[in-house]
Every structure is written in C-alpha cells, then in structure tokens.
Amino acid sequence: MKEFVPVLKRTKLFSGVGDDDISTMLSCLEARLLTYKKGEYVLRQGEHLSDILVLAEGRLHIQRDDYWGNRSILGHIGVGEIFGEAYVAPESGTLLNDVIAVEDSAVFFFDVKRVISTCSSACRFHTMVVQNLFFAISEKNRGLVQKLDYMSRRTTREKLLSYLSEEAKKQNSASITLPFNRQQLADYLSVDRSAMSNELCKMRDEGLLEFEKNRFRLF
Amino acid sequence: MKEFVPVLKRTKLFSGVGDDDISTMLSCLEARLLTYKKGEYVLRQGEHLSDILVLAEGRLHIQRDDYWGNRSILGHIGVGEIFGEAYVAPESGTLLNDVIAVEDSAVFFFDVKRVISTCSSACRFHTMVVQNLFFAISEKNRGLVQKLDYMSRRTTREKLLSYLSEEAKKQNSASITLPFNRQQLADYLSVDRSAMSNELCKMRDEGLLEFEKNRFRLF
DNA sequence: ACGAGTCGGTTGTATTTACAACAGAAAGGA
C-alpha cells in the first residue's frame, strides 16, 4: 500500500500533504487497496456505495449497458482520479453506471464517514483532505453543469458553438486546442460523428471558424 | 437575520443542528443576508464566487441568455435550497448561469473558506454542517449524472424511456407520478413539447405504457 | 516499402425532430 504514496501525493485528494502524513492517514482512514484484473468489474450499476475511490494504478472505463444490452462508454478514469463521490450520501440512490478495469488496476477505497469526520490530532492534515475532497467534487459539479449546458442545445451546430466558445473562454484565446479527436468530441457531445464532421465543415465554409486536426480558431 | 433560523433549521445544510447552535454559527461563519427585489440579479454569469448560498425567502430562477439573446430557464431555486456550491473551488471557473429573483427574496451568503475550515470549539456542530454540505453536493452530483444519462440519448423516445424507467425504479413501482407537467418534462429532457407528446401517444398505442395527466404506468 | 489500422471528410437516404398552428378539455376567476 505504501508503494502508492507517491501516486497519492499527486492526486487532488492529497494535494499539499506530505509523504509521511499520507502514510499515517492511510491507517487512520482505514484505507483498503483492491486490485482488479483487466475486464473485472470495480463497481456495478445498482449497487450502493459508501466509499470514495481513488485509482492508484491502471485504467478504468465508466460504462452503461442500456435496456437492450447496448454498451456505451461514458468516460475514463485515469491514475489519481477520484470517483464514486456522487453516491456516498446516506440517502443517495444506487450507482448509475458500471466501472470496469480495462487494464490490470489497483483502487483505494476510503470509507466516506471516516474521511469527513475529522479525527484525533494524529492526522494533522485531515482537515486539508476534507477540503481537497470538497473542492474536487465542487469542480466536478461545475463540469457536469457545463456539459449539461452543451447537451441541452437542440442542434449539433449549437452544441459545437457552445462547446467551442466556452473552450475559447477557458483557454482565453480564439485559437484553441481540443483534448478530443473527432470521435471523442462527438461522443462527448452525444452526436453522430459524421454529422458533426459535416456541420464543422459547413461552419468553416460559412467563415465561422477554421480548424486543422484538433486545433480550432474561432471568428 | 435571526428570524430565519427556523427556515435554516429545515435546510439540508443545517439539518440536525439546534436553533441556538445555528444562531451561534451565523456569527461564527460571518453569514451575510442580502435581499433582492423581484427581477434583480442575485448572481451573474461570468462572475467568480466564493460563497455558498442558501435561499431564505422568495423564489429564484436559474437562467441563461445565449449567444443571440434567447433566454432559457434552466431551473428554480426554492426556500431552503443550497446553490452556488459548484463554483467555489479556488481554481473554479466563472458562473455559467444567471440567478434572478422572481419574487422579493432573501439570500444567505456563507464564505466557503469559513464553512469548510472547522473553527474553534465554540461551534460544536460545525463538523456536522461540513458533512451536510458534502452530502448535499454529492447528491446534487448524482442528480446531474442522472440527467446527463437521459440527455445523452439520441431520440425523444429513448430519453423518455430512460427517464420513466429510472423514475419507476426510484418510486419502486410501475405506476409513477411525475413532478412535471408536459411542458416541464419537455424542458427537463430538452425536447420539443409537441414532439414529446406525440411520442408518448405513439408509445401508448404500442402498449408500452399508459398515462393520465402526470400519472404513468409502464408495461 | 508494405499492409493494417486510425482518422477525418463526404454523400445519400430513411428517420426523427423542431416549429408553427390549431383544437378540445380542464381549471379558475369574475
């Protein structure tokens, strides 16, 4: 478990906490480290959860199998990311998605009650971890609101424009580099890739923007 | 300010905290109470925010004016609700929406740094408030993920089915009562009302469900 | 240099949607 302290140190959850203090907290929080082989389920839709999770090693997919068995991948979880935090409230409903290891992976489990109950003075940095957690969730929340904003637009063009103009605002420039290729962008905005590609070209022909690969410039 | 203690007592933020302790905490947290006339802005898109807000009195709209000045109402805030929590992280971006008073309103402002830094022993319940806040945001987070799930569907029918079946799961019955009328449901799912109405009737004719007003039964 | 695989753009068609306009039913107030 100690071997992952350097990894934890770089996570949002333990940001600003020293190695020794992280080690101490792992015991204090009764952290558990579970490992998964490629293809195994880490979390299953419909379960209840009372732990905050942090990926220590490997890579995970967030996916959903709908009504008719169609599988869709909603997102990825990389090393150091926090997840599960949306389901740990006492009155919270069950998990809405599956989480699956796409590589051999290791996951830290922290009982949420221990995390948010500041304990004895032994953990000097416990308060900081609580704050880190709070801010991490807050930011995630904003990201979700943001995405909902894009997704609530009716047409592909509107979705693209709202996404691109927001990204331009964020990167503070009319020239922006997207973190997606076309397929990923289409997935993110929940539209058809070819229709989106088509729309992008129309917008370029109308002089609204230009692009090359994942670099865009807005006018 | 004290006059709103009974209101605060019933909020998620102060759930489980006694009247006297709430009064104490109002000072300790340096809470500010601001009032707004009908039509005034409480928050403006693009601003930064470092406070958690709780509506003490009145009613607010969350709205967005898009590119071309089209106004759309994204939601309502009722008495006792917490808002603003998605924007208070130090690295957080600016507000994504406007918040406007649709009635004369009163709003509590709590500086987030004070809220999540547990103070001296004077505030016995400070830890509980931090936990309350955490769980409130966690639940909000789940709600957003849920809505994203509906919205990521491509067709109106799929959106309806995912929403209705989830609601049936939540209400633990095939007969469910929706908290929306048709227009509100259409707004929630970001689809056209008449198209949705049409689709609902088609689904009824196909024997997938039946409904009367906002009572639905799934088959 | 070769072939496999990935990526982005294009096209055509069937499906789905938005939008506008209208009508009947229900609710609520004067």
Add this chain to the structure above:
DNA sequence: TCCTTTCTGTTGTAAATACAACCGACTCGT
C-alpha cells in the same frame, strides 16, 4: 354561468439527424 387561461394532443412541413458506406490521408510497426 361565461370568459380566459392553461394544458394536452394533433397535424403538416421544413429542417436536422442518425446511420451506413465509402474514400483518401496519415501513422506505425515490421
């Protein structure tokens, strides 16, 4: 009761979308 307003369903049309199929450019490993 009558009038107004709100809610819901219906229809037609123009617009937008999904989907499938295909093509060329590019990358990468051998």
